[in-house]
Amino acid sequence: MNPLLGLALIMMQAGIDPTAGQAPGIPEELRNRPPRGADGGARASGRVQPPPAIATCLSTAQDDPAKARAMAEEWVARTTGGQRATGRHCLGVAAGNAGDWPTASAAFLAAREDASEPHFRARMGALAGTALLAQNKPGDALAALDSARVEAGGDAMLAGEIAQERAIALVALKRPSEAMAALTEARGLSPADANAWLLSATLSRRQGDLAAAQQHIERAAALEPREPAIGLEAGVIAALSGREAAARQSFESVIAAAPNSEQAATARGYLEQLKR
Numbered sequence: 337m338n339p340l341l342g343l344a345l346i347m348m349q350a351g352i353d354p355t356a357g358q359a360p361g362i363p364e365e366l367r368n369r370p371p372r373g374a375d376g377g378a379r380a381s382g383r384v385q386p387p388p389a390i391a392t393c394l395s396t397a398q399d400d401p402a403k404a405r406a407m408a409e410e411w412v413a414r415t416t417g418g419q420r421a422t423g424r425h426c427l428g429v430a431a432g433n434a435g436d437w438p439t440a441s442a443a444f445l446a447a448r449e450d451a452s453e454p455h456f457r458a459r460m461g462a463l464a465g466t467a468l469l470a471q472n473k474p475g476d477a478l479a480a481l482d483s484a485r486v487e488a489g490g491d492a493m494l495a496g497e498i499a500q501e502r503a504i505a506l507v508a509l510k511r512p513s514e515a516m517a518a519l520t521e522a523r524g525l526s527p528a529d530a531n532a533w534l535l536s537a538t539l540s541r542r543q544g545d546l547a548a549a550q551q552h553i554e555r556a557a558a559l560e561p562r563e564p565a566i567g568l569e570a571g572v573i574a575a576l577s578g579r580e581a582a583a584r585q586s587f588e589s590v591i592a593a594a595p596n597s598e599q600a601a602t603a604r605g606y607l608e609q610l611k612r
Contacts, residue, residue, distance in 0.1 A: 393426035397433050404430035408443075421450035425460060432467055441467035445480065455494070458487035462498050465505065474508035481505060496526030503535060515539060530559035534566050541573055549573045564590045564599035571606060580610055 393411070397404035408430055411423030428443030444464035448457045461484030468477035481502045488495040499522035506515035516539055522532040537552035553573055556566045571586030587603035587610075594600050 390422050390426060393423075394429055397426060397430040401430045401434040405434070416450075418451055418453075421447040421456070421460070424450065425463075428460075428463060428467065432463075432470075437467045437470040441471065441476075441480075448483075454487040454489055455491060458484045458489070458491070458494060458498070460484075461487065462494070462501060465498075465501050469501070469504060469508070472508075474505040478502060478505040478509065492525045496522045496529060496532065499525060500529075500532055500535060503539070507539065512539065512543060516543070528559060530556045530563060530566065533559065534563075534569060537569055537573065541569075541576065546573060546577050550577065562593045564594040564597050564603075567593065568599045568603055568606075571603065575606070575610065584610055 393404055393407050396407065404426060408423050408427035412420050412427060415423055424443045424447035428440045428447065431437070431443060432440035441464050444460045444467060448460035448464065451457050451460065461480045465477040465481035465484065468474075468480060481498055485495065485498050485502065488498055499518045503515040503518040503522065506512070506518060516536070519532060519536045519539060522529070523536060526532055533552045533556035537549045537556060540546075540549035540552055550573055553566065553570045556563075557570060560566055567586050567590040571583045571590070574580075574586055575583035584607060587607050590597075590603040591600045
């Protein structure tokens with residue numbers, strides 16, 4: 337999937353994408369999940385677009401993280417309060433896109449502290465949570481995400497993304513029942529989000545509930561029929577359920593849809609195993 341950087345909590349901006357370069361502590365099966373946007377946080381939630389200055393900085397952070405970081409550092413140095421929080425937001429995105437997760441998490445947390453508007457604070461806490469997960473710090477990530485959850489208010493899209501990130505942290509902390517509760521919350525908040533259904537399918541499979549896993553992956557596939565990570569998970573569930581023909585079909589669909597992807601390489605390996 338796409339190089340990570342961030343949460344995928346796209347929170348109305350442009351920056352990190354939640355899948356690439358994630359730390360070993362994040363459960364393998366929960367790493368490769370569909371991208372949720374290209375902005376640094378959760379999918380756009382219908383709120384107003386960021387002002388031109390931050391939009392320019394965030395756009396630069398995608399194409400030239402070093403340049404955006406210098407821009408953001410200057411911004412932070414000459415401003416205070418909400419303006420400094422905005423600069424720190426861009427600094428975090430730029431650092432994350434360069435793989436500097438400690439700087440990214442520190443910037444997002446500092447941005448949250450500089451700001452007073454709850455929705456912005458929630459977005460920064462969510463981004464900090466993802467950056468901390470990338471450092472294999474699920475406990476710290478969960479603390480940031482729990483705070484963000486409280487401040488997300490009535491924004492169901494943002495709250496749903498936070499719930500998904502909380503589930504990943506809880507799985508890493510070996511608290512699967514709480515993780516499933518978080519995913520149930522995520523599905524209720526964002527029923528059209530294929531990623532919530534994919535994560536639910538993966539976790540259900542890991543817990544041995546193949547019937548629930550099948551239901552969840554079918555819903556994910558209906559929402560994103562060409563997403564390689566979903567096809568791969570569908571094949572694994574089918575294989576474990578003894579439906580080899582269906583498993584083979586799912587793995588072949590992954591290869592056809594994204595032949596050069598990491599998921600396609602894995603699918604080829606699984607197809608070889610099915611021949612044995």
